Amino acid sequence: MKILGPQGVTDNTWRSLPPGEQETAPEIKREAPLPDGDLLAPADVWRTRRDALLAHPGRRLGLLLHVDDPWEEFLPLLPRLALIALNFPAFNDGRPFSTARLLRERHAFRGELRAVGDVRRDQLFFMRRCGFDAFCLVPEQQSPQALEQALSALREFSVHYQSAANSSTDIFQLRRDHAALKTAK
Amino acid sequence: MYHYDQYDETLVRERVEQFREQTRRFLAGELSDEEFKALRLRNGLYLQRHAPMLRVAIPYGLLNATQLGMLAHIARRYDRGSGHFSTRQNIQYNWPRLEEVPDILAELATVQMHAIQTSGNCIRNITTDHLAGIAPDEVADPRPYCELIRQWSTLHPEFSFLPRKFKIAVSGSPHDRAALQVHDIGLCLVRNARGGIGFRVLVGGGQGRTPCIGVFIREFLEQRHLLSYLEAILRVYNLHGRRDNIFKARIKILMRHLGAEEFTRQVESEWKHIRDSVLTLKPADIERFQACFPEAPYAEPTDEVNTRVEADCRNLRERNPHFAAWMKNSIVAHKTPGYNAVYISLKAPGQVPGDASAEQMEVVAELAERYSAGEIRVTHSQNLLLGHVRRADLPALWAALDKQQLATPNIGLLGDIICCPGLDYCSLANTASISVANNIQEHFEQMDYLHDLGELRINISGCMNACGHHHVGHIGILGVDKRGQEFYQFTLGGSSREDAALGDRLGPAVSKQQVVEVVQHILKLYLELREPGELFLDTYRRIGLQPFKQRVYEDSRATGSH
Ligand code: SF4
Numbered sequence: 001m002k003i004l005g006p007q008g009v010t011d012n013t014w015r016s017l018p019p020g021e022q023e024t025a026p027e028i029k030r031e032a033p034l035p036d037g038d039l040l041a042p043a044d045v046w047r048t049r050r051d052a053l054l055a056h057p058g059r060r061l062g063l064l065l066h067v068d069d070p071w072e073e074f075l076p077l078l079p080r081l082a083l084i085a086l087n088f089p090a091f092n093d094g095r096p097f098s099t100a101r102l103l104r105e106r107h108a109f110r111g112e113l114r115a116v117g118d119v120r121r122d123q124l125f126f127m128r129r130c131g132f133d134a135f136c137l138v139p140e141q142q143s144p145q146a147l148e149q150a151l152s153a154l155r156e157f158s159v160h161y162q163s164a165a166n167s168s169t170d171i172f173q174l175r176r177d178h179a180a181l182k183t184a185k
Numbered sequence: 186m187y188h189y190d191q192y193d194e195t196l197v198r199e200r201v202e203q204f205r206e207q208t209r210r211f212l213a214g215e216l217s218d219e220e221f222k223a224l225r226l227r228n229g230l231y232l233q234r235h236a237p238m239l240r241v242a243i244p245y246g247l248l249n250a251t252q253l254g255m256l257a258h259i260a261r262r263y264d265r266g267s268g269h270f271s272t273r274q275n276i277q278y279n280w281p282r283l284e285e286v287p288d289i290l291a292e293l294a295t296v297q298m299h300a301i302q303t304s305g306n307c308i309r310n311i312t313t314d315h316l317a318g319i320a321p322d323e324v325a326d327p328r329p330y331c332e333l334i335r336q337w338s339t340l341h342p343e344f345s346f347l348p349r350k351f352k353i354a355v356s357g358s359p360h361d362r363a364a365l366q367v368h369d370i371g372l373c374l375v376r377n378a379r380g381g382i383g384f385r386v387l388v389g390g391g392q393g394r395t396p397c398i399g400v401f402i403r404e405f406l407e408q409r410h411l412l413s414y415l416e417a418i419l420r421v422y423n424l425h426g427r428r429d430n431i432f433k434a435r436i437k438i439l440m441r442h443l444g445a446e447e448f449t450r451q452v453e454s455e456w457k458h459i460r461d462s463v464l465t466l467k468p469a470d471i472e473r474f475q476a477c478f479p480e481a482p483y484a485e486p487t488d489e490v491n492t493r494v495e496a497d498c499r500n501l502r503e504r505n506p507h508f509a510a511w512m513k514n515s516i517v518a519h520k521t522p523g524y525n526a527v528y529i530s531l532k533a534p535g536q537v538p539g540d541a542s543a544e545q546m547e548v549v550a551e552l553a554e555r556y557s558a559g560e561i562r563v564t565h566s567q568n569l570l571l572g573h574v575r576r577a578d579l580p581a582l583w584a585a586l587d588k589q590q591l592a593t594p595n596i597g598l599l600g601d602i603i604c605c606p607g608l609d610y611c612s613l614a615n616t617a618s619i620s621v622a623n624n625i626q627e628h629f630e631q632m633d634y635l636h637d638l639g640e641l642r643i644n645i646s647g648c649m650n651a652c653g654h655h656h657v658g659h660i661g662i663l664g665v666d667k668r669g670q671e672f673y674q675f676t677l678g679g680s681s682r683e684d685a686a687l688g689d690r691l692g693p694a695v696s697k698q699q700v701v702e703v704v705q706h707i708l709k710l711y712l713e714l715r716e717p718g719e720l721f722l723d724t725y726r727r728i729g730l731q732p733f734k735q736r737v738y739e740d741s742r743a744t745g746s747h
Contacts, residue, residue, distance in 0.1 A: 091219075091220065091223060092223050092306065092346050093346065093428060094306075094343070094344070094345065094346030094347055094348075094423055095423065095424055095428075097342065097343045097344075097345075097346065097423070098343055098420050098423050098424050099424075101343055106458060120220060122207065122220070122223075122224055123346075125342075126340075126342040126343075126345055126346075127342075129342035130342050130343055156199060156202075156203045157196065157199050157200075157203075157340070158195060158199065159192050159195050159196050159199075160196070160340065160342070161196075161336045161337055161339055161340070161341075162337060162341055162342060162343075163463045163464075164342050164343065170463075171192040171193075171196075171336070172336075172470060173463070174192060175190070175192070175470075175473065176467070176469070176470070179469065179473070
């Protein structure tokens with residue numbers, strides 16, 4: 001899978017752990033050694049194997065959140081997370097937009113915020129404004145041409161009314177600046 | 186009225202280009218039906234029964250003459266010569282071609298108009314009182330706040346994929362002409378004990394299948410907190426509103442599920458985090474928006490002129506009963522002496538309620554230019570209004586309107602039926618609501634004239650979605666399908682005003698042929714039992730449903746069998 005991120009199109013280097021329930025019995029799972037590399041673990045794996053995950057200080061860790069996961073319980077973990085992946089169960093499910101803003105704006109999460117699941121070109125602009133900085137597009141939009149198009153989707157608007165999680169200035173502020181400039185002259 | 190600055194213009198232009206590209210990708214097969222649907226709806230484009238339907242936003246129902254001229258041009262060039270004004274103060278075109286929609290949007294952009302968020306699961310066009318800024322009973326002009334909310338909600342990055350559509354209405358007056366209580370959010374401008382302006386905030390009203398009167402969750406919100414509070418409400422809704430069942434997805438359901446108290450607690454606790462943030466409006470922000478809605482250039486007439494004008498009007502009234510009827514019916518008080526607001530009825534008998542031809546639109550645009558500071562308003566009862574007419578100009582204005590069948594004196598009366606497009610255009614419809622409206626208008630024209638029935642609101646919806654606002658009609662009529670036959674369900678006693686109420690179900694649905702008869706029974710009973718000065722709604726509230734039920738289903742056997 002290709003990831004569209006701050007550095008453009010890159011390969012996904014993260015290894016995803018399957019959800020706990022789908023693995024073998026919990027006792028065995030708890031014993032099994034974790035694979036090497038950067039690990040992206042779903043919420044339930046974080047719950048059962050938290051210590052093992054945190055045992056290697058050098059390893060980069062990620063959390064995959066589904067829309068129904070009670071994500072607030074992972075807030076204490078934020079400083080240890082290099083990646084949070086928010087899953088869009090459907091193109092038109094807007095919940096992760098709110099979660100993303102809260103993670104960025106209220107809880108100051110500075111790692112990579114990745115949109116996964118039903119992620120399509122035409123949501124990207126909104127996603128980035130809400131604080132996502134990496135996007136894993138659906139398989140049918142993974143061709144080089146489609147990824148190129150997706151990049152252009154991020155540039156479709158040059159202005160916006162709302163201040164949100166990305167740093168660009170909103171129209172209300174631009175107007176205030178403009179008015180201040182006029183009085184200064 | 187509000188004029189776009191460079192930022193507004195840029196955004197709308199970029200939106201047109203974005204949609205042009207999306208349409209191209211759809212037509213080239215690069216975008217699935219499902220994906221395109223979510224995108225086109227955000228630009229007001231439905232794929233309907235016969236052709237696409239395009240809904241163009243008229244923010245809070247306000248237009249200038251140039252814009253109305255453009256709407257006429259679009260009706261002519263891209264449609265079949267007319268447009269339909271909706272109950273949400275927008276306009277709909279029923280025959281545009283999909284490939285041409287990007288061109289239509291580009292033309293609209295040249296007069297600072299768009300179709301952004303006129304549909305889809307997002308924050309829709311903000312609606313308000315059609316007498317905003319001119320009503321004598323107003324606390325403050327709601328339009329600057331409507332425009333603020335319009336901008337804040339336009340392409341909101343967080344709230345563009347809500348569980349369901351979201352409607353916000355604002356009223357500047359304690360007399361509610363904006364149907365606040367049946368909106369997802371209703372904001373009523375009020376003054377607190379210290380004279381400060383703020384909002385009374387209502388949440389969770391709505392029509393549709395599960396009609397609800399909203400609940401006031403905050404008695405006073407300082408105006409600077411307007412956007413942060415809205416953001417808090419929307420965030421709670423976006424995160425917790427149901428998404429598994431389209432019929433349970435509106436905020437009214439979430440609110441009733443949590444209970445108003447718990448819902449309010451969640452909103453307030455979310456708000457605490459953001460109330461003093463970049464969302465806080467500065468006094469200069471509010472002033473800037475207020476300055477966009479200056480008073481029309483009123484010239485206070487001298488006493489001498491006044492006396493002459495009143496004498497002229499009186500003379501014409503005596504000589505011309507049509508003018509007299511229009512003066513009595515279609516003229517509204519204005520806060521400025523010597524001026525009136527004037528309704529333009531789009532409910533001439535036999536006409537589709539809310540429809541206007543390109544020619545009518547052009548004439549109205551021209552009359553607005555000549556007589557009303559170049560401004561036109563769309564009312565939520567699907568009529569138009571000129572807001573700033575000198576009394577001296579009323580006779581000339583009447584003559585010009587009358588020529589175009591735009592002076593039917595039925596505003597607020599039986600003939601002024603609110604009606605959704607129904608089977609004629611809407612793909613969800615069960616029934617041909619428009620023909621029912623026309624039958625009623627035709628049949629009762631005389632009765633109204635003879636008996637002076639007074640204020641009477643008949644609202645008709647072609648299906649449970651309630652676009653014709655039947656729940657809040659004094660008499661509500663809902664079209665239902667029974668084994669392929671059109672039937673009609675009556676409700677009585679609804680209101681969308683400050684005394685908001687949902688109508689009570691009269692009894693079993695009746696066949697299409699019986700609709701006129703049932704209306705007749707209802708009105709006859711009202712005439713028999715009304716006390717002096719009582720309007721239909723007053724009588725209904727006094728005597729209740731039972732006498733009407735009895736008259737319709739028992740005393741008259743014709744309707745009893747269904
Ligand atoms: S009420 Fe039903 S028939 Fe009428 S416009 Fe709405 S969806 Fe269509």
